[in-house]
Amino acid sequence: MKSGKPCILIVDDEPRYLWTIRMNMEARGYAVIEAQDGQTAIELALNEEPDLIMLDIRMPGMDGFEVCRRVREFSTVPIIMLTALAEDVNKVKGLGVGADDYVTKPFSSKELVARVQAVLRRVEFSDRVKSQSTVQAGDLRVDFVRRLVFVSGQEIHLTSTEYHLLCELIRHADRVLVPDSLLENVWGIGYEGQNHLLRQAIHRLRQKIEPNPKEPRFIQTRPGSGYEFVIPE
Numbered sequence: 001m002k003s004g005k006p007c008i009l010i011v012d013d014e015p016r017y018l019w020t021i022r023m024n025m026e027a028r029g030y031a032v033i034e035a036q037d038g039q040t041a042i043e044l045a046l047n048e049e050p051d052l053i054m055l056d057i058r059m060p061g062m063d064g065f066e067v068c069r070r071v072r073e074f075s076t077v078p079i080i081m082l083t084a085l086a087e088d089v090n091k092v093k094g095l096g097v098g099a100d101d102y103v104t105k106p107f108s109s110k111e112l113v114a115r116v117q118a119v120l121r122r123v124e125f126s127d128r129v130k131s132q133s134t135v136q137a138g139d140l141r142v143d144f145v146r147r148l149v150f151v152s153g154q155e156i157h158l159t160s161t162e163y164h165l166l167c168e169l170i171r172h173a174d175r176v177l178v179p180d181s182l183l184e185n186v187w188g189i190g191y192e193g194q195n196h197l198l199r200q201a202i203h204r205l206r207q208k209i210e211p212n213p214k215e216p217r218f219i220q221t222r223p224g225s226g227y228e229f230v231i232p233e
Contacts, residue, residue, distance in 0.1 A: 005031040006120060009050040011041040011067065012082060013059045017105070021054060024109045025116070038062030038070075045071050052119060054103075057083040057094065065097050072098040078119045078175075082107075095225060100175045118174045121231060135170060138232035140209055140218060142170060149209070156208050161186060165201050166209070169219060169229035178226040202227060 006029075010021050013036050022032045033048055035041040038059060045053060053071065057064035068079055081094040081102040094102050100119050103112060133145045141150040147163060149156045158166065165186045169177065179198050183191040191197065202221075206213040220228050 005029055006051040007031040007033065007048065008116070009033050009035065009041065009044055009048065009053045011035045011038070011053065011059070011064070012056040013037065014056070017056070017082070020109075021112065024112060028113060030116075038064075038067040041067050042070050045075060045077065049075075050077060051123075052116060053077055053079045054116075055079055055081055055099070057081055065093060068094065068097045068099055078123055080115055080119060095176055095178045096180070121174055137170070137173070137218065137229075139211070142166065151209055158205070158208065161201055162205050162208070165198075166205060169227065173229045173231050176222045176226050176228045182227065198227075 008025050008030050010018055010025075010032060011034075012018050012021070015036075018034050018036070022034065025032050033044055033050065035044055036059075038061060041053070041055065044050070055064045055067055059067075064081055064083075068081070071077065071079065078100040079098065081099045082105060083094070083102060084105040101115055103115050134141060134143045139152045142148075143150075144167070149158055149163065149166065165182065168182060168185050179195050180192045182198055183194055186201075187194070187197065202219060203213075206216050206219055210216050210218060217232065218229055220230050222228055
């Protein structure tokens with residue numbers, strides 16, 4: 001954010017998408033830099049340190065998946081994948097290599113801006129989580145020092161696994177986390193593919209913290225992708 005404005009790096013080999021995204025982002029006060037190939041994108045990500053990258057998957061030469069992998073070697077900058085591929089496997093693959101979110105082409109300007117705002121809000125929220133001993137999200141409050149959870153002022157008793165799962169979701173708020181990532185970070189190495197354990201824990205957690213577990217407010221399922229902790233407006 002060298003200019004005082006959040007800076008977005010747009011990576012796409014199609015000029016019409018570069019132009020459309022640039023116009024939408026600049027109209028909302030963001031600074032924009034562009035790349036039309038993977039190598040240039042990596043160099044800009046390293047030298048310009050953007051606040052967010054919007055990265056097309058299908059590009060000649062180095063595709064978006066490989067660019068994402070390379071960027072993750074030196075940066076935690078949030079990445080939104082842009083894809084014309086609607087298949088769930090591509091969304092999961094993008095999240096698996098380190099992307100924070102995805103938008104499927106063709107997209108509306110409203111959807112695009114909403115995704116950008118959500119990801120940047122997640123980064124701001126995560127920074128607060130790292131610097132604070134207590135985090136408040138709506139009626140939910142988590143005391144990381146005492147390892148206590150409160151809903152509307154009432155203490156909620158969680159198992160160790162439920163607590164660690166909640167913390168993992170909160171620390172990556174507004175980001176879709178794939179099941180294997182959650183299983184490895186909460187349960188440990190060797191639990192990949194044990195999705196039934198995750199589903200059961202998510203169900204129990206929702207019963208304890210959600211006002212209406214059948215219509216979750218905090219922990220939302222993203223079909224074909226994973227789970228997301230949504231920060232209340």
